[in-house]
Amino acid sequence: MTPAAAEAKQATGAVHCRAVSKVFGDSGSEVVAVDSVNLDVAPGEFVVILGPSGCGKSTLLSMIAGLEPVTSGEITADGAPVIGPGPDRCMIFQQSSLYPWMSVADNVSFGLKLRGVPKAERRETARDLLQTMGLGDFADAQPDGLSGGMRQRAAIARALAMQPRVLLMDEPFAALDVQTRAKLQNYIASLRAESGASVLFVTHSIDEAVALADRIVVFTARPGRIKAMVDVEMERPRDPRSPEYHALHDQLVDLLADEVDRAFAQQERARR
Ligand SMILES: Nc1ncnc2c1ncn2[C@@H]1O[C@H](COP(=O)(O)OP(=O)(O)O)[C@@H](O)[C@H]1O
Ligand SMILES: [Mg+2]
Structure with missing residues (x-):
């Protein structure tokens, strides 16, 4: 191992x-x-x-x-x-802050990018998590286009992507x-x-x-x-x-x- x-x-x-x-x-x-x-x-x-x-x-x-x-x-x-x-350990706050210039999927997979996870794998993880959080149709949307509840779900997906x-x-x-x-x-x-x-x-x-x-x-x-x-x-x-x-x-x-x-x-x- x-x-x-x-x-x-x-x-x-x-x-x-x-x-x-x-x-x-x-x-x-x-x-x-x-x-x-x-x-x-x-x-x-x-x-x-x-x-x-x-x-x-x-x-x-x-x-x-x-x-x-x-x-x-x-x-x-x-x-x-x-x-x-x-x-x-991953912290999620009351007001999540997604990067406004990135798509929702890129926000979710950003931490994985920093970790050096290959692009295809990042995309798949983001897609799966957004699906789970009921945001499957919003992967390519910008954060500004989401409601507060949707942004918070995206923030949770982003945290979960890191598998804390x-x-x-x-x-x-x-x-x-x-x-x-x-x-x-x-x-x-x-x-x-x-x-x-x-x-x-x-x-x-x-x-x-x-x-x-x-x-x-x-x-x-x-x-x-x-x-x-x-x-x-x-x-x-x-x-x-x-x-x-x-x-x-x-x-x-x-x-x-x-x-x-x-x-x-x-x-x-x-x-x-
Ligand atoms: N960085 C800080 N500097 C000084 N006092 C702080 C700081 N952070 C929190 N406090 C004080 O510590 C106490 C507990 O705060 P906090 O943990 O935010 O409470 P809660 O989350 O239960 O509302 C409060 O009296 C707050 O004013
Ligand atoms: Mg508090």
């Missing part, structure tokens, strides 16, 4: 966060964004991080992506310490209308089953969390700590009218209520 193949075989998408903290600012004006987070994501697991705004969700994802260093603690991905970005082991999704559907959002949630749920990648998905929507998660991690208001972890054992697709759904929804509302109040109070104080 080549070294690359051996590495690929070992890569499973496991993420471990050990006592991870993040402090922004200088002494005197420090902001503790993330406080002593311990979180293990199993290979192929879909973990949703749910918490009020400003509680450190994006910060935690950025640290796992290697875009932001930890202040203390350790993060590993497939056993290796995270010291910077890597092709094994870990997908880090930071409120990726927050800017979309309700119908598009529901559709993309379905896409992501089925994709996860196909690609085998682990997913860490940030949202402040309880319904989105319940629709998607194997496990929901509820964060406190700042400093972001883990308040509760809830396993979701309901079969997919999840029926919002079922009694289990309602029970879980209510449980999460209760867990979040105090935190949302605290986050509000923090933001009010900051405004004064």
Whole structure:
């Protein structure tokens, strides 16, 4: 086996966060964004991080992506310490930025080009992924011609083209209308089953969390700590009218209520 193949075989998408903290600012004006987070994501697991705004969700994802260093603690991905970005971990943001001068297909396959993948193979990968994301007819379109939901799907296809082991999704559907959002949630749920990648998905929507998660991690208001972890054992697709759904929804509302109040109070104080 080549070294690359051996590495690929070992890569499973496991993420471990050990006592991870993040402090922004200088002494005197420090902001503790993330406080002593311990979180293990199993290979192929879909973990949703749910918490009020400003509680450190994006910060935690950025640290796992290697875009932001930890202040203390350790993060590993497939056993290796995270010291910077890597092709094994891919982040998708709320507002994706496709290159406006490239066709949708070229956007999707751009990362593969940088990797030196031959043109024919790049085209095929892009075509397959765009098909999967329901954009089969838009391969040659320019990003400007797409709706927000379509651009976000193209951004997801671009991330998947790199075959990451870990997908880090930071409120990726927050800017979309309700119908598009529901559709993309379905896409992501089925994709996860196909690609085998682990997913860490940030949202402040309880319904989105319940629709998607194997496990929901509820964060406190700042400093972001883990308040509760809830396993979701309901079969997919999840029926919002079922009694289990309602029970879980209510449980999460209760867990979040105090935190949302605290986050509000923090933001009010900051405004004064
Ligand atoms: N680069 C930064 N410099 C200083 N403070 C930051 C920075 N990034 C985030 N913060 C602060 O850290 C806290 C957590 O932010 P963030 O992770 O974006 O929260 P969330 O994604 O949960 O809304 C907030 O108080 C925010 O203002
Ligand atoms: Mg955020």
